[in-house]
Structure formats: structure tokens, C-alpha cells
Amino acid sequence: MKNEKLYNSGVLTELCKGAVLPPKELWENKKGGLVIIECPQRIPCNPCHTSCPTGAVVEFKDINDQPEIDYEKCTGCGMCVAKCPGLACFVIDLTFSEDKALLKLPYELTPMPEKKDKVWCLNRVGEVVTEGTVENITEPFKDSTKVLHVSIDKSFVDQVRSVRVVK
Amino acid sequence: MSEIKKTDILIVGGGAAGLSAAAEAASYGAKITVLESDLHLGGQLVKQTHKFFGSKDEHAGTRGYKIADIILKEIEDNKENVEVHTNTAAVGFYKNDGIVTAMSGEESYFKLQPKKILMATGAQERIIPFPNNDLPGVYGAGAVQTLMNVYGVVPGKKVLMVGAGNIGLIVSYQLMQAGVEIAAVLEALPKIGGYWVHAAKIRRLGVPILLRHTIKAALGKDVVEGAVIQELNDKFQLIGEPKKIDCDVICLAVGLTPTNEMLWQAGCEMKFVSQLCGHVPVRDAKLRTSHPDFWVAGDAAGIEEASAAMIEGRIAGLAMSEALGLKIQQENYGIYQERLDSLRRGEAGEKIRCGLGMAQITDWGNK
Amino acid sequence: MQLIKSHPILEFSHGKIVKFSFDGKDMKGFEGEPIAMALHANGVHIYRITPEMKRPRGFFCAIGKCSSCFMVVDGVPNVRTCVTPLNEGMKVETQTGKGTVPLNMEVGNNE
Numbered sequence: 143m144k145n146e147k148l149y150n151s152g153v154l155t156e157l158c159k160g161a162v163l164p165p166k167e168l169w170e171n172k173k174g175g176l177v178i179i180e181c182p183q184r185i186p187c188n189p190c191h192t193s194c195p196t197g198a199v200v201e202f203k204d205i206n207d208q209p210e211i212d213y214e215k216c217t218g219c220g221m222c223v224a225k226c227p228g229l230a231c232f233v234i235d236l237t238f239s240e241d242k243a244l245l246k247l248p249y250e251l252t253p254m255p256e257k258k259d260k261v262w263c264l265n266r267v268g269e270v271v272t273e274g275t276v277e278n279i280t281e282p283f284k285d286s287t288k289v290l291h292v293s294i295d296k297s298f299v300d301q302v303r304s305v306r307v308v309k
Numbered sequence: 310m311s312e313i314k315k316t317d318i319l320i321v322g323g324g325a326a327g328l329s330a331a332a333e334a335a336s337y338g339a340k341i342t343v344l345e346s347d348l349h350l351g352g353q354l355v356k357q358t359h360k361f362f363g364s365k366d367e368h369a370g371t372r373g374y375k376i377a378d379i380i381l382k383e384i385e386d387n388k389e390n391v392e393v394h395t396n397t398a399a400v401g402f403y404k405n406d407g408i409v410t411a412m413s414g415e416e417s418y419f420k421l422q423p424k425k426i427l428m429a430t431g432a433q434e435r436i437i438p439f440p441n442n443d444l445p446g447v448y449g450a451g452a453v454q455t456l457m458n459v460y461g462v463v464p465g466k467k468v469l470m471v472g473a474g475n476i477g478l479i480v481s482y483q484l485m486q487a488g489v490e491i492a493a494v495l496e497a498l499p500k501i502g503g504y505w506v507h508a509a510k511i512r513r514l515g516v517p518i519l520l521r522h523t524i525k526a527a528l529g530k531d532v533v534e535g536a537v538i539q540e541l542n543d544k545f546q547l548i549g550e551p552k553k554i555d556c557d558v559i560c561l562a563v564g565l566t567p568t569n570e571m572l573w574q575a576g577c578e579m580k581f582v583s584q585l586c587g588h589v590p591v592r593d594a595k596l597r598t599s600h601p602d603f604w605v606a607g608d609a610a611g612i613e614e615a616s617a618a619m620i621e622g623r624i625a626g627l628a629m630s631e632a633l634g635l636k637i638q639q640e641n642y643g644i645y646q647e648r649l650d651s652l653r654r655g656e657a658g659e660k661i662r663c664g665l666g667m668a669q670i671t672d673w674g675n676k
Numbered sequence: 677m678q679l680i681k682s683h684p685i686l687e688f689s690h691g692k693i694v695k696f697s698f699d700g701k702d703m704k705g706f707e708g709e710p711i712a713m714a715l716h717a718n719g720v721h722i723y724r725i726t727p728e729m730k731r732p733r734g735f736f737c738a739i740g741k742c743s744s745c746f747m748v749v750d751g752v753p754n755v756r757t758c759v760t761p762l763n764e765g766m767k768v769e770t771q772t773g774k775g776t777v778p779l780n781m782e783v784g785n786n787e
């Protein structure tokens with residue numbers, strides 16, 4: 143019941159589709175990482191599919207379909223991360239180091255961090271759960287949506303979905 | 310008033326629908342006049358900094374204000390066919406002689422005599438009653454967007470957003486992009502009305518979305534200095550203790566209603582359709598109203614989305630050109646209709662499908 | 677002026693800066709932008725006082741549809757300041773009540 147209320151205000155809960163993580167055996171050693179898409183509602187939208195160069199986001203039969211992922215094909219390139227208008231796509235690379243994972247997430251706020259900056263990592267309700275380090279910043283479509291590559295402690299990968307930059 | 314301006318097609322409103330109609334009709338050689346009451350073209354599109362939903366054909370994944378530029382560029386190709394008047398509002402239609410009066414600026418008027426008219430006037434914001442809702446600082450969501458996204462003015466320090474439909478959610482995110490703090494987003498229903506992903510975006514930045522909450526009053530003597538909010542039960546009765554919220558702007562995003570006064574003046578058959586958010590003209594699939602020379606497209610025909618507004622504009626542009634006897638691309642009807650249908654197929658489109666069931670007829674026959 | 681200093685998506689290109697007056701005070705704004713926006717940027721939020729209830733009003737719709745932003749501009753009352761462009765030297769005043777049209781002024785059609 144409590145979860146339903148959270149979900150109804152835009153917080154992913156284990157109740158729904160979209161809360162699933164990639165299959166462990168494929169994910170653990172996958173250089174570049176795999177995509178996570180948190181888009182649990184049928185809406186008329188498909189840029190995650192049209193922007194994906196490898197066909198990892200399977201073609202939509204109907205534009206309202208929810209994204210289906212073929213993890214075998216995903217390279218973790220992050221194009222969908224930059225293109226999704228819902229900012230619902232993330233890439234998590236578990237091979238970054240022994241204890242750290244690399245999270246690629248969309249960012250369109252100010253201030254803009256620089257490489258090696260420390261940032262606060264926020265969970266799905268905006269609480270600070272850990273600190274991360276900005277390893278890289280890309281702008282795949284040169285359209286002002288940046289993709290931040292942030293290294294975080296592996297134990298937080300299923301929680302962190304945003305960052306706060308303090309300057 | 311001496312001269313009467315003649316034109317093939319008059320398009321009232323230069324937003325997503327109106328501009329798309331102009332682009333389509335101009336390509337068949339129709340002479341078009343566009344009247345836009347705002348100081349610039351683009352309607353709602355120019356205020357949208359976020360990337361749009363929809364499919365590639367409607368420029369999904371592109372930011373709203375850039376979409377306006379894309380359509381304007383298309384019109385450029387046939388610019389000799391399109392005359393644009395900004396800061397000019399269509400204010401009246403005279404049934405007897407088919408004359409439209411337009412007001413340019415605050416004081417100067419002129420007359421037009423178009424062969425066909427498209428109403429693409431978009432929508433107006435709703436307001437809800439609460440004590441002090443007229444205080445300066447209580448702004449419509451569109452006004453807040455105009456202020457910050459078009460003119461770069463900071464709307465305030467801390468905003469209370471009322472309404473968690475797409476507009477409330479998106480404008481909250483845009484406010485954060487402009488560096489403004491959001492105190493909370495209130496929603497009277499037990500569930501957000503907008504897309505879930507838009508809510509998730511602001512939730513993960515720490516914005517509370519208070520479901521089953523309403524605004525009870527705005528506080529302040531001359532300007533907004535705060536607000537009182539309270540929880541609702543499932544019968545929408547106030548429960549619990551009222552709570553004070555610190556804010557200097559209260560942004561109302563409680564819905565839009567179609568703007569289409571001139572269609573009443575023209576005697577078009579109108580119908581109240583709650584799913585389309587107000588009174589809308591009865592129209593056929595080519596968007597003609599019961600008046601043989603009046604078409605309608607976009608939010609003026611029922612509140613929907615820019616993606617649908619653009620396609621409707623195309624269909625209306627096509628149909629008006631056909632009615633003028635111009636050679637058109639017949640197959641476009643089918644292409645555009647299929648795109649519209651596919652947008653409306655999902656969960657979010659159910660309301661629209663239902664509304665259209667009431668407002669759309671198959672054919673006007675010989676009417 | 678209270679302007680957005682840095683924005684992650686937008687770049688604002690403003691026009692020429694012009695001087696205008698609000699209730700006798702000198703202010704600055706951008707030429708061609710709506711008067712109401714210029715006032716807001718100068719921290720002015722009250723644009724008129726209503727005739728009956730004497731309530732302060734600011735703008736509401738910002739698209740010329742709600743009449744909330746009526747002011748007296750260069751002597752002319754009931755000007756929708758949210759859609760009227762600002763010009764050099766404009767005299768903008770808070771409107772109290774319904775506003776009266778000065779008799780020596782031509783209003784209506786200018787042919």
C-alpha cells in the first residue's frame with residue numbers, strides 16, 4: 143500500500159515493470175555496461191528505440207509500447223541516455239574497478255561539474271545516499287543534454303539515479 | 310476602415326497547429342495570412358525547453374522551441390505565399406459578409422476577407438478558487454514559462470506548484486533548470502496525471518509530490534508570501550491539519566481549456582466534451598466544422614499534445630487547400646491520419662479517443 | 677534586473693537596453709520585450725488596483741487573455757502590458773480603478 147502511493151507519485155518500486163535489473167551473468171563482466179530503463183507506463187514515445195545504434199531497444203510494434211531490451215546487443219554507449227525525453231535511461235558498468243561501478247546518467251541542470259569533481263549521489267526520492275566522482279562528461283547529440291559518467295560504490299548501483307553538483 | 314484584405318486562407322494562431330497548417334497549405338500554392346496575437350510565432354512550443362515525446366515524424370526527442378524553428382524553416386521555402394502578422398489578434402467574425410476583424414497592438418484594427426479560416430488558437434489556462442487567488446505571485450504555468458523560458462526573467466525564489474499533470478511536472482523541472490526552488494507539487498487526485506517519467510525526474514531531485522493535497526489559501530497582503538495546504542480524503546474532503554508552505558510564487562497548472570470564441574460567433578455547432586477539456590466544435594475527420602469555411606486544429610479542437618496538433622494542422626492545411634480547388638497530395642490524408650491514430654492508441658490516448666467519439670462526425674454530407 | 681544568469685539549455689539574447697519610468701521611478705528593460713516582463717525583472721509585481729475591491733493585481737496569463745495586467749501606458753489605460761512591447765522613454769503607471777481615457781487623445785482606428 144505504501145509502495146503504491148510512492149509509485150503513483152513517480153518513484154519506482156519493485157511492484158512494477160522497469161524495476162528489473164539486467165541478468166547478472168551478462169552484466170557482471172560486461173565492459174561498457176548495460177542499459178537500465180525506468181519507464182513503466184504506456185506512453186506515446188519511442189526515442190530510446192530510434193536512438194539506439196545496435197537495436198538493443200527492440201523495435202516498438204506500437205508507439206505506446208514499453209521499451210523491451212535485448213541485453214545481448216547493448217554496448218552501454220549511452221545514446222538512449224542522452225535522447226530519452228523522460229530521462230529514464232541509465233547505463234551501469236560494473237567493470238569500472240574492483241569496488242566501484244560507473245553510472246552513466248543524463249544531466250541538464252546547472253552548475254555543470256568538471257572531471258574529477260565530487261558530487262552527491264541521490265536516490266529516487268532525492269536523498270543523498272553516497273558520494274561519487276565525475277569520471278567523464280559527454281554530450282552525444284550536442285543538444286545540451288550531458289551524460290555524466292560517475293563512479294560510485296558498487297553497493298549503491300540500484301539506488302543512485304541522480305546527482306547534485308555543489309560548487 | 311477602408312481596405313479589406315483578401316486572402317485564400319486565414320490562420321488564426323501561429324502555434325504548432327497553425328504553423329504546420331501554413332507549411333502544408335503553402336506548399337500547394339495557397340495564399341495564407343497568419344494572425345498571431347503574441348509578439349512572436351510558435352505558441353506553446355517556444356516555451357518548452359524539454360525534449361518532446363511522440364515519434365520521429367513529430368520530432369520526438371527534440372526540444373519544443375527547436376521544433377518551432379523546424380516548421381518555420383519549412384515555411385521559408387514558400388514564404389511568398391505566407392503573410393504573418395504578429396502582435397495581431399483576430400477579434401471578431403461577421404457572419405453576413407464573412408469579414409474577420411483583427412486588432413494589431415492595442416489600438417489599430419483592420420478587416421480581412423478570407424475564403425477559408427483555420428482556428429488554431431490553442432488553449433487558455435484554468436484557475437481554481439481559493440482565498441487570495443488573485444494576489445500578484447499567483448501565476449498560470451504558461452505565464453511562468455513565458456517569463457523564464459522566453460524572456461529569461463527569474464519568476465521567484467520558491468514556487469508551490471499546484472497540479473501534477475504534465476504541465477505541472479514539466480514546468481517544475483524547467484523551474485529547477487532556471488535555478489528556482491520548488492517547495493512542493495500538489496495533486497488532489499491519488500495519482501499523478503502526467504507521465505510517470507516526468508514525475509520521476511523531479512522526485513529524484515528531491516521535490517515532494519503531495520498526492521491528495523490541495524491549496525487552501527494564498528497568504529500575503531500585497532503579494533504572495535506563502536500558502537496553506539491541506540490533505541484530502543478519497544471523497545475530496547479536507548482532513549488533517551492545514552500546513553503552511555513558504556513560497557513567493559504559486560503556480561497554477563490545473564488544466565487548460567480550448568480557446569475558440571470565434572467559432573461561436575461563426576455559429577459552428579459546439580459541444581461540451583469533458584475529455585477534450587471544454588467546448589469544442591463538432592468536426593469531420595478532415596477537421597472541418599459545421600461551417601463550410603471554418604476548420605479547427607490543435608488545442609482549440611480539444612486539449613491534446615503538440616505532436617497531435619502538428620498533424621491536425623497538416624490535415625487542415627491539406628483539406629482547406631483541397632476545398633480551394635488546389636491540387637493536393639491526396640495520399641497525405643492517409644499518412645497523417647495513421648500517424649494521429651498511432652499516437653492516440655495508448656493508455657494516454659484513451660481520453661482523446663473517447664472525446665473524439667463525441668465530437669467527430671464522419672461526414673457533413675451536403676451541409 | 678532579476679535575470680537568469682546561467683541556464684543549462686537556453687541562451688537568452690536580449691535586445692537593446694532602454695530606459696522607461698514606472699510610477700515616476702526610472703527603470704531599465706529590453707526594447708521590444710513585454711512591459712510586464714521588464715517590470716517583473718525590476719522586482720515590480722503589482723500592476724493595478726481593482727476598481728471595486730481595491731485588490732492588487734499582477735499578471736496571470738502573460739498571453740493577453742485575462743486582463744490581469746492592465747496598466748496606464750503613456751497615458752492610455754487598460755493596456756495589456758504582458759503583450760505590449762517596451763520602448764525607450766515609455767511612461768508606465770499603476771492603474772487604479774477602471775482607468776479613464778484622456779479626452780485630448782485619439783483612440784480607435786488609426787487608418
Ligand SMILES: Cc1cc2nc3c(=O)[nH]c(=O)nc-3n(C[C@H](O)[C@H](O)[C@H](O)COP(=O)(O)OP(=O)(O)OC[C@H]3O[C@@H](n4cnc5c(N)ncnc54)[C@H](O)[C@@H]3O)c2cc1C
Binds near residue numbers: 327400617
Ligand atoms: C508545459 C507544457 C509542456 C508540454 N509538453 C509537451 C510535450 O512534451 N509533447 C507534446 O507533444 N506536447 C506538449 N505540450 C502541449 C503542446 O504545447 C500543445 O498541445 C500545442 O502547443 C498546441 O498547439 P496549438 O497550435 O494548438 O496551440 P498553441 O501552441 O497554444 O498556439 C496557439 C496560438 O494562437 C495564438 N492565438 C490565440 N488566440 C488568438 C487570436 N484571437 N488571434 C491571434 N492569435 C491567437 C496564441 O497566442 C498562440 O500563439 C506541452 C504544453 C505545455 C504547456
Ligand code: SF4
Binds near residue numbers: 195220
Ligand atoms: S546504451 Fe547504447 S546500445 Fe545500450 S540500449 Fe542505450 S543506445 Fe542502445
Ligand code: SF4
Binds near residue numbers: 225226
Ligand atoms: S524514450 Fe524514454 S520515455 Fe520514451 S519510451 Fe523510451 S524510455 Fe520511455
Ligand code: FES
Binds near residue numbers: 741743744745757758
Ligand atoms: S497577464 Fe493576462 S492579459 Fe496580461
